[in-house]
Amino acid sequence: MIWRLLYFLASVAVVAGIVHIAIILLVPRFGANDAYALVSRSVEPFEFKPISTTESLLNETDPFFSYGVCRFRLADAGLYMSGPKIDSFWSATLLDVNGSVIYSLNSRTAVDNKLDLILLDPVETLRLRELQPPEAESAIIVESGVEEGFVVLRVLRPDESWLEKSDTFLKAVACNRYRLGPADAENDGES
Amino acid sequence: MYRSLPSLIAVLLLGTALGGFSAWSAIERAKDFGAIRVGPWHAISYSGIAEVDPYTIARTVVDGSVPLGATEGITFDATADQGGKQLALECDYVVEGITPSAKLWTLSALDARGRPIEAAPGSNSGVYSGAILRFPDGSFRIDISRNPKSGNWIGVTGEGGFRLALRLYDTPLISTSGVSELDMPTLRREACSS
Numbered sequence: 026m027i028w029r030l031l032y033f034l035a036s037v038a039v040v041a042g043i044v045h046i047a048i049i050l051l052v053p054r055f056g057a058n059d060a061y062a063l064v065s066r067s068v069e070p071f072e073f074k075p076i077s078t079t080e081s082l083l084n085e086t087d088p089f090f091s092y093g094v095c096r097f098r099l100a101d102a103g104l105y106m107s108g109p110k111i112d113s114f115w116s117a118t119l120l121d122v123n124g125s126v127i128y129s130l131n132s133r134t135a136v137d138n139k140l141d142l143i144l145l146d147p148v149e150t151l152r153l154r155e156l157q158p159p160e161a162e163s164a165i166i167v168e169s170g171v172e173e174g175f176v177v178l179r180v181l182r183p184d185e186s187w188l189e190k191s192d193t194f195l196k197a198v199a200c201n202r203y204r205l206g207p208a209d210a211e212n213d214g215e216s
Numbered sequence: 217m218y219r220s221l222p223s224l225i226a227v228l229l230l231g232t233a234l235g236g237f238s239a240w241s242a243i244e245r246a247k248d249f250g251a252i253r254v255g256p257w258h259a260i261s262y263s264g265i266a267e268v269d270p271y272t273i274a275r276t277v278v279d280g281s282v283p284l285g286a287t288e289g290i291t292f293d294a295t296a297d298q299g300g301k302q303l304a305l306e307c308d309y310v311v312e313g314i315t316p317s318a319k320l321w322t323l324s325a326l327d328a329r330g331r332p333i334e335a336a337p338g339s340n341s342g343v344y345s346g347a348i349l350r351f352p353d354g355s356f357r358i359d360i361s362r363n364p365k366s367g368n369w370i371g372v373t374g375e376g377g378f379r380l381a382l383r384l385y386d387t388p389l390i391s392t393s394g395v396s397e398l399d400m401p402t403l404r405r406e407a408c409s410s
Contacts, residue, residue: 033227040231041238048239049270056277063280085281085291085330087383089322089344114385115318118285124276129285131318131386177282181320208277 053123060084061122064097064175070098073106075192075201088183090179095200099146100172105160105203108140109196110179113187115180119134121171128167129141136163140178143203144169152205221261246275254400256300256384257292283329289318289385295377297405303376305333307408309360313401319386321345325360325372326379333378336362339371362409 046080056062060083068074073095075081075163086092095106106117115141116131141164145153153161178198183192251258259285260272276283285289297309314319319351324342325333335341343358348368350356359365360380362372372378380403389398 033223036227037230037234040228041234044232044235045239045242048236049242049274052243052274052279053270056274059277060282083282084279085326085381087322087381088274088324088332088340114384116284116285116288118288120282123273123284124280125273126283126285129287132321133287133289138314171305179288183347 029123059122059125060120061173061175064094065095068094068096068175070096070101070173071104071200071202072096073195073198075195087179089181089183091182091195093178093180093195093198096173096177097144097175097176097200098173099144099169101200102177102202102204103140103146103149104144105164105201106140106142106144106176106199107164108198109194110137110139111180111190112138113181113190113194114190115140115178115194117142117176117178118149119167119169119176127169127171127174129195130165135165140164141166144202146170149205152200156205158205233288240273243274243278246271252398254292256294256296256298256403257303257400258294259290259292279330284317284383284385285388287381287386288316289387290389292381292384294380294403297323297403299405301405303378303380304408305362305372305378308406309361310404311358311360311404312355312404314355314399315345315382315401316384316387316389316398318345318384319388321382321384323358323370323380323382325370326381328377329380330379333372334374336364336371336373339366339369341369341372343368358401361406368388 029143051155063083070174073093076092076094083094095104111132114132116129118129119127121127130142135141141151143161143164144167145169150166153166154188178195180191180194182188251260294303303309311323322342322344327333333341348356348358356368358368358370360370360372364371382401
């Protein structure tokens with residue numbers, strides 16, 4: 026009798042363990058409320074969208090910052106993200122569909138305080154090194170194996186008087202497809 | 217083997233319930249795993265770096281938050297005061313001292329869902345490091361209260377629990393390992409009105 030009870034409890038523990046692990050690993054795949062799900066509902070790929078604070082596109086935003094979001098799909102094309110020079114502090118995070126950080130940078134780590142970033146998959150990164158297009162000289166090149174993801178850009182806006190500056194900056198940020206040309210390093214990133 | 221179908225069903229039901237509950241509670245408390253703790257403040261040290269454990273990933277998916285990347289900064293949360301009592305809007309609090317070095321930081325009062333608490337008239341529910349008054353030695357004192365205060369005042373409204381988020385931007389903190397030597401401000405409770 027006691028052995029049957031122990032056997033019963035052991036079976037329960039094994040089932041519980043399997044269910045536990047399955048839930049933890051499946052939540053990222055099937056979660057519908059994560060940041061990427063919210064972003065992909067209202068932002069098209071290769072579109073940059075400034076977010077007003079009243080919109081609840083992102084959770085846990087800092088009230089002293091203005092935000093913008095850009096979606097990318099590396100399966101289609103690389104990402105070329107650029108912005109004008111601004112003396113306020115800004116930072117950007119590249120995230121995958123699970124909301125894990127691929128890469129992050131801030132205005133101090135960027136070249137000349139300017140947002141200038143190219144995100145490519147490993148194959149395209151190799152081609153970029155070969156072709157050495159002019160825009161790659163000043164840009165930060167990020168290589169990533171993820172297929173899809175998004176970029177969250179934050180710019181400091183401590184009070185209303187900074188609003189105009191941060192809005193102008195966010196409006197001027199470009200988030201475009203980046204393709205390396207076959208031989209000559211043409212791209213449609215600027216278009 | 218099981219001799220009866222009922223015991224097999226019981227095993228499956230109990231196992232599923234137990235596994236589901238343990239997974240749910242692990243996700244709920246994922247913020248506590250591997251967290252940096254200094255007094256009442258805690259921060260996830262791993263979110264924002266490539267190797268994130270599956271629990272933290274599940275947690276960020278569930279609450280939909282976007283972590284700060286390692287070169288961006290780090291967020292310290294406090295849900296209780298220095299004495300371990302839950303933060304309540306009915307009480308006055310004093311945040312005093314200095315922060316670890318950072319280019320800038322913000323301190324804001326948030327509700328349970330991470331949105332800013334509605335500010336009291338003439339105030340803001342947060343402060344920004346570039347716009348606060350400091351003592352000659354660089355330290356500061358910030359009052360959190362529903363009633364107007366002189367000096368740095370985070371004016372809140374409403375009642376019930378809340379959370380403080382101290383976000384340090386562009387800080388060398390994450391790349392250095394001396395986490396135990398962090399100079400975080402204290403969070404003291406003052407009078408409460410009922």
